[in-house]
Amino acid sequence: MSLLDYFRTSKPNTASLAKERLQILVAHERxxxxxxxxxPDLQKELLDVIRKYVNVSQDAITVHFDQDGNQETxxxxxxxxxxx
Amino acid sequence: xxxxxxxxxxxxxxxxxxxxxxxxxxxxKRGHKTAVIDFDVGLRNLDLIMGCERRVVxxxxxxxxxxxxxxxxxxxxxxxxxxxxxxxSQTRDKDALSTEGIERILEELxxxxxxxxxxxxxxxxxxxxxxxxxxxxxxVVTNPEVSSVRDSDRMLGILASKSRRAEKGEEPIKEYLLxxxxxxxxxxxxxxxxxxxxxxxxxxxxxxxxxxxxSVLSASNSGTPVILDExxxxxxxxxxxxxxxxxxNRPHRFIEEKKTGLFSKIFGGK
Numbered sequence: 001m002s003l004l005d006y007f008r009t010s011k012p013n014t015a016s017l018a019k020e021r022l023q024i025l026v027a028h029e030r031x032x033x034x035x036x037x038x039x040p041d042l043q044k045e046l047l048d049v050i051r052k053y054v055n056v057s058q059d060a061i062t063v064h065f066d067q068d069g070n071q072e073t074x075x076x077x078x079x080x081x082x083x084x
Numbered sequence: 085x086x087x088x089x090x091x092x093x094x095x096x097x098x099x100x101x102x103x104x105x106x107x108x109x110x111x112x113k114r115g116h117k118t119a120v121i122d123f124d125v126g127l128r129n130l131d132l133i134m135g136c137e138r139r140v141v142x143x144x145x146x147x148x149x150x151x152x153x154x155x156x157x158x159x160x161x162x163x164x165x166x167x168x169x170x171x172x173s174q175t176r177d178k179d180a181l182s183t184e185g186i187e188r189i190l191e192e193l194x195x196x197x198x199x200x201x202x203x204x205x206x207x208x209x210x211x212x213x214x215x216x217x218x219x220x221x222x223x224v225v226t227n228p229e230v231s232s233v234r235d236s237d238r239m240l241g242i243l244a245s246k247s248r249r250a251e252k253g254e255e256p257i258k259e260y261l262l263x264x265x266x267x268x269x270x271x272x273x274x275x276x277x278x279x280x281x282x283x284x285x286x287x288x289x290x291x292x293x294x295x296x297x298x299s300v301l302s303a304s305n306s307g308t309p310v311i312l313d314e315x316x317x318x319x320x321x322x323x324x325x326x327x328x329x330x331x332x333n334r335p336h337r338f339i340e341e342k343k344t345g346l347f348s349k350i351f352g353g354k
Contacts, residue, residue, distance in 0.1 A: 013274035018230050019281045026237050026285055033241045 035065045046076065054080055086194040089201050090219035090257075092243075094235030096206030098227045099264040102300055102310060103322075104203035105133045107223065109309040110326035112167035116198040119158065121170040121189075123215035124205035125180055128172035134161070135307020136169055145173035148185030154192050163312065168197075178210040183217065190218050208242060217248050221258045221329075224288060227265050228277040233285055236261075240286065261288035262325065267296045268341040279339055292325035294318050295338040 043063045064075040091104045108120035122130035131137040142152035161167035204215035226236045270276040299316030313319040324334045
């Protein structure tokens with residue numbers, strides 16, 4: 001490392017990195033905060049009903065809630081086992 | 085009718101108890117009759133910071149369980165006649181707190197006091213949620229550091245959904261940001277989140293910035309709320325916060341790096 005390099009290398013600005021990470025994280029956590037509180041129960045009951053007919057695992061069902069302006073979408077995704 | 089202030093943060097060690105002690109003393113010194121309640125059942129420390137640890141006879145849980153009256157449990161501050169401290173229990177656990185019990189205590193205090201400061205424990209368990217449940221104002225104590233900012237945002241979510249005002253559909257709790265342990269020098273070097281960064285992320289009204297200061301440890305060593313150290317930067321910062329909260333217009337201080345003169349550069353100022 002030459003003497004010139006020594007003066008050129010500035011320390012990385014970790015504060016701006018922190019800000020960027022926080023902005024993404026906080027935005028994500030705020031969006032899930034507004035989910036209706038019945039989602040976990042809904043997921044559990046749906047799983048029970050499906051299990052009456054098909055043997056699926058705990059993580060085979062995902063319930064996703066989205067809010068976009070006035071429109072609310074509830075997306076239920078069930079992965080059935082390959083061998084029936 | 086009293087105004088109920090909760091001092092909260094989510095994360096531990098950011099300065100909730102220091103802040104509770106300072107603002108309670110600050111409000112009392114301004115002539116307002118003030119009570120400060122420690123909600124950290126099992127890990128009480130407000131008594132120590134206030135310097136009244138040897139005068140604790142009854143505590144919050146005793147009053148809830150009707151084992152003592154409120155007047156028996158309240159400790160009158162020896163420095164300011166307008167200030168009273170209600171300590172937490174050291175021997176019970178957080179489940180000893182009941183919503184009804186706290187409501188009754190706050191109602192009784194409201195008849196006599198102008199301000200009630202609730203010192204919340206860290207975390208989001210019973211003590212913390214009860215400390216904020218009945219609040220009118222929330223002082224969100226935050227350090228310019230990622231985990232503290234994240235936890236503060238989480239607390240804002242709880243304030244907005246799980247408080248009495250939220251459940252009753254009343255006007256929401258007024259939320260204020262108190263940025264503590266701030267170091268303008270490190271912000272300038274790009275090592276620390278700036279006050280603008282934190283405000284942008286949390287979008288909160290800034291009540292004040294408390295600089296990282298040796299006087300805070302000295303104050304807790306001696307059991308004196310730091311606001312009584314009028315010479316210190318932290319003490320002055322808390323005095324500003326009280327003034328702003330009471331509606332006075334005070335420009336923000338301690339955000340810019342201190343200008344060190346040649347004299348103090350050579351001889352080492354404080």
